[in-house]
Amino acid sequence: MSTIDEIFNQSLHVINIGTSKFKEDLDLQGIDTVQVDWQPPAGGNVQLIEALDFFQDNDKVEQANQEAIKRIKEAHPFLIDVDQAVNVIPGMHSKKILHSGPPISWENMAGPMQGAIIGALIFEGLANNETEARALIDAGEIEFDPCHEHSAVGPMAGIVSPSMPVHVIENRTHGNKAYCSVNEGFGKVLRFGAFSDEVIDRLKWLRDVFAPALKKALALTEGIDLKSITAQSLHMGDECHNRNKASTSLFYREIGDYFLQTDIDKQSLREVLRFIQNNEQYFLNLSMPACKSALDAGHGVPYSTVITAMSRNGVEFGVRVSGLGEKEWFTAPANFIKGLFFPGYSEEDATRDLGDSAITETMGIGGFAMGGSPAIVQFVGGEVEDAIRYSEQMFDITVSENSNYSLPTLNFSGSAFGIDLRKVIETGILPVINTGMAHKVAGIGQIGAGIVHPPKACFEKGLMRFYEVYGGDGINE
Amino acid sequence: MASKVIIENNAYHDSVTLMSLSSKINNYDGVEQAVVSMATKMNKDLLEDIGLLTDEAEAATENDLIIALIANTDERVEEVMEVIHEELTSKKTKKGKGKEVTAKSVHSALNAMPDANMAIISVPGEYAAREARQALKKGVHVMLFSDNVSIEDEKALKEMGRENDLFVMGPDCGTAIINNGGLCFANKVSEGGIGLVAASGTGLQEVTVQIDRLGYGITQAIGTGGRDLHESIGGMMMLQGLKALENDDKTKVITLISKPPAPSVQDKIVKEVSQCKKPVVVCFLDGDAQAVEAAGATFSATLIDAARKSVALLDPEVKIDTEMNERVTAWVEAEKGKFSDSQQDIRGLFCGGTLTSEALSIIRSTGESVKSNVAKKAEEKVADITESVGHTLLDMGDDEFTKGKPHPMIEPTLRNERIIQEAKDPRTAVLLLDFELGYGSNDDPAGVTLDALKEAKDQAEQAGRHLSIVSYICGTSKDKQDYKQQQKKLQSAGVYVADSNEMATRIATMLVQKEVN
Numbered sequence: 001m002s003t004i005d006e007i008f009n010q011s012l013h014v015i016n017i018g019t020s021k022f023k024e025d026l027d028l029q030g031i032d033t034v035q036v037d038w039q040p041p042a043g044g045n046v047q048l049i050e051a052l053d054f055f056q057d058n059d060k061v062e063q064a065n066q067e068a069i070k071r072i073k074e075a076h077p078f079l080i081d082v083d084q085a086v087n088v089i090p091g092m093h094s095k096k097i098l099h100s101g102p103p104i105s106w107e108n109m110a111g112p113m114q115g116a117i118i119g120a121l122i123f124e125g126l127a128n129n130e131t132e133a134r135a136l137i138d139a140g141e142i143e144f145d146p147c148h149e150h151s152a153v154g155p156m157a158g159i160v161s162p163s164m165p166v167h168v169i170e171n172r173t174h175g176n177k178a179y180c181s182v183n184e185g186f187g188k189v190l191r192f193g194a195f196s197d198e199v200i201d202r203l204k205w206l207r208d209v210f211a212p213a214l215k216k217a218l219a220l221t222e223g224i225d226l227k228s229i230t231a232q233s234l235h236m237g238d239e240c241h242n243r244n245k246a247s248t249s250l251f252y253r254e255i256g257d258y259f260l261q262t263d264i265d266k267q268s269l270r271e272v273l274r275f276i277q278n279n280e281q282y283f284l285n286l287s288m289p290a291c292k293s294a295l296d297a298g299h300g301v302p303y304s305t306v307i308t309a310m311s312r313n314g315v316e317f318g319v320r321v322s323g324l325g326e327k328e329w330f331t332a333p334a335n336f337i338k339g340l341f342f343p344g345y346s347e348e349d350a351t352r353d354l355g356d357s358a359i360t361e362t363m364g365i366g367g368f369a370m371g372g373s374p375a376i377v378q379f380v381g382g383e384v385e386d387a388i389r390y391s392e393q394m395f396d397i398t399v400s401e402n403s404n405y406s407l408p409t410l411n412f413s414g415s416a417f418g419i420d421l422r423k424v425i426e427t428g429i430l431p432v433i434n435t436g437m438a439h440k441v442a443g444i445g446q447i448g449a450g451i452v453h454p455p456k457a458c459f460e461k462g463l464m465r466f467y468e469v470y471g472g473d474g475i476n477e
Numbered sequence: 478m479a480s481k482v483i484i485e486n487n488a489y490h491d492s493v494t495l496m497s498l499s500s501k502i503n504n505y506d507g508v509e510q511a512v513v514s515m516a517t518k519m520n521k522d523l524l525e526d527i528g529l530l531t532d533e534a535e536a537a538t539e540n541d542l543i544i545a546l547i548a549n550t551d552e553r554v555e556e557v558m559e560v561i562h563e564e565l566t567s568k569k570t571k572k573g574k575g576k577e578v579t580a581k582s583v584h585s586a587l588n589a590m591p592d593a594n595m596a597i598i599s600v601p602g603e604y605a606a607r608e609a610r611q612a613l614k615k616g617v618h619v620m621l622f623s624d625n626v627s628i629e630d631e632k633a634l635k636e637m638g639r640e641n642d643l644f645v646m647g648p649d650c651g652t653a654i655i656n657n658g659g660l661c662f663a664n665k666v667s668e669g670g671i672g673l674v675a676a677s678g679t680g681l682q683e684v685t686v687q688i689d690r691l692g693y694g695i696t697q698a699i700g701t702g703g704r705d706l707h708e709s710i711g712g713m714m715m716l717q718g719l720k721a722l723e724n725d726d727k728t729k730v731i732t733l734i735s736k737p738p739a740p741s742v743q744d745k746i747v748k749e750v751s752q753c754k755k756p757v758v759v760c761f762l763d764g765d766a767q768a769v770e771a772a773g774a775t776f777s778a779t780l781i782d783a784a785r786k787s788v789a790l791l792d793p794e795v796k797i798d799t800e801m802n803e804r805v806t807a808w809v810e811a812e813k814g815k816f817s818d819s820q821q822d823i824r825g826l827f828c829g830g831t832l833t834s835e836a837l838s839i840i841r842s843t844g845e846s847v848k849s850n851v852a853k854k855a856e857e858k859v860a861d862i863t864e865s866v867g868h869t870l871l872d873m874g875d876d877e878f879t880k881g882k883p884h885p886m887i888e889p890t891l892r893n894e895r896i897i898q899e900a901k902d903p904r905t906a907v908l909l910l911d912f913e914l915g916y917g918s919n920d921d922p923a924g925v926t927l928d929a930l931k932e933a934k935d936q937a938e939q940a941g942r943h944l945s946i947v948s949y950i951c952g953t954s955k956d957k958q959d960y961k962q963q964q965k966k967l968q969s970a971g972v973y974v975a976d977s978n979e980m981a982t983r984i985a986t987m988l989v990q991k992e993v994n
Binding site for chain 1: 617724
């Protein structure tokens, strides 16, 4: 703030909005200047600008957003149990299958998602082979729902079937729970749509051997503090989406002794421990529900423009907004990922962006924390500098920074979090997601990794709906 | 001939960048026509004119970039396309690698610079008010360079500024000097005791430059934008500026500059001036001297006179020499002898709008009739801006010339073409030109005009005529372009360089009048 009387006694600090030519001459004079790399707001869309202006600097929205990010930040997720989905996930039943992303019907699903569902039906014993599985689905016997609408999240195809074991996460601050399957490891896995015997056998082992053992170990704990592991692993170079090396190790260290305290036979114990040890991505399936439990706590704050979920089903990208309905998704065709391909694969092989894992970015880690994870940036085809710039840029579209999740390379500032619908529209900057790429054909698996953004239209639709609900007279009451 | 048109969707670039790129590319070997622009209605018409409006270009929207090129061969088209792409993207890479902070919005800029106190806005007019509003809401003063801001928006913004005790300079405001910092187009002048508020850009430049040349200096130079003294705005910013300078301890003398205000606004300003505790100089070109003097202020009819009177109020001891020296009269006599009978007219090709107005006022006062595109009186209005008739003064920075083209202060191609055109007219005796130095202007305004000046002289000579060129360089010895060098370049082409716009105009008038005064 600088009034007219004050400005004559202050040195000039100039924001230059528009042509950079003026900045050059301000630089020449040694005047401190920030250049605004200006683009027409909301792509010049008049209706959006009107909506945007309506909510800009609006006290109710500001307060609601502060409340939403307070809840998200204060959430404290613990891993408390593992159990079969049908036993713990609300609304789950023996003929229901959950998938990643916004709602989608069977015939519209991407290859890997269909493959994974076929695998799940075989695993459940509802079908003996692909033909039977398809027949069952065609007969309308199976009900599909998004994981997100059942307090759950799933990586890639994100398939959760009734008897599949899921991690049970409790947000002890707000009392809500979140669920996620157990990460199967790499190679031929269900989440990429593979359903060979090897895949089904692993799922059965997870259900029959691994999960009961973990359940016993967890019963001895007071819950494993996932917030703490995430914070520590961010300092150890993970961003907890594509890199979970440190977090998995920390989890392994935490849980190891409890396993030894159980009555499980030595052979099984070794298998169980080795399974975690050999799977660097184990923690992803804890990171995701931890984020989910925090963001669900931040959902449902009236007037809040904070994004509480970003998710994709391999066809469409969907976002949810805190101040709007729990099942209200704003969707648009998902983008293709830009990045590095494993040898032998190219862009033509890739499916569209897929999976619930963008929940980590919604929380301000993953792509948002890439600047703190130098090891990951090459994998996704960038340089460390790019990664730091991405992390810094995310402050332009978020409400705040999460001091719980600080990044050493950003001078320990917290990661940007609380994606603000308004700021995305205003700046045209889209959230950055770093993610794996799936082959479009079911079962082939991961073919690379890279960077992807949500389609802008998701946010545009969200804002227009927000205007419909809170615009007009409503907001000034 | 080969051509190619490319559309890039949602690739916004600012128009100044694109225009300078277009003009650069147009000078490349083998390039017949190059258009790099946003797909606005106007630019699409332009494309149609050169026969490159493809269906895809037709369908493009204002957020899409059009690159259209005609060159002598297909290879050349490809090569130049490559260059254009490099130019458009290289800046981004540089930004990324350097330590430069760039932001995407006012809000993110404030994150990067929480103590920001001034926003300079040069985005397209339809969006400018919105950016200004955001800056004002955050307590940041605004300099609104953009034109095409609606008068309703201007009023609302200025009211907002007044309520929050913030400056709203502009819209269409090209010049300000705040705390010795030149904003947009401004000269480097000494610090001193004179504070200025002006509804004119080059007018403000000229007065500050002349104050500097007299060995004095300024505190603040506040630009209000050209419409501030219109009825509907009511001089809101000029009044606010006047008050600010009255409250500023360092300011000893206050100088107001404008083209004639609306009568009711003049009354309002004169009333405030009469209550001002500090001496005030009012320079309203073609204004009402009596009203100003009745308010106890000093009236000036020309810009240099405003500078002189301001300095005299600051320092009563000052000696100012306004006599025209013998060298000038001798030069004028010699030149006059070389004209053919047909050569009667002054053709003024200006970059500065207020300098054009001042020249108009001066030439009229000598009894000559004169036409201009900045004239207010109907009988002085230029009928067709593409053709000069009689004494004609053109502000080539006016919108009707600059639509889709860079302002001649930045890039003088437009004026150079017109210089040749005027030289070919057997009626033209004198070319009257201005050159603006300082921040924002071309790095070598004289240099980039030199070829055109030489060609103009040659053309006239081949037709058996002699062309006189009189110019004024609005600049100080401290300006980045090096005043001395600029002067030398013009003199080398036989151009007379006067010490003020007023003097240049008087010399031009003397050249075409029958008697030397």
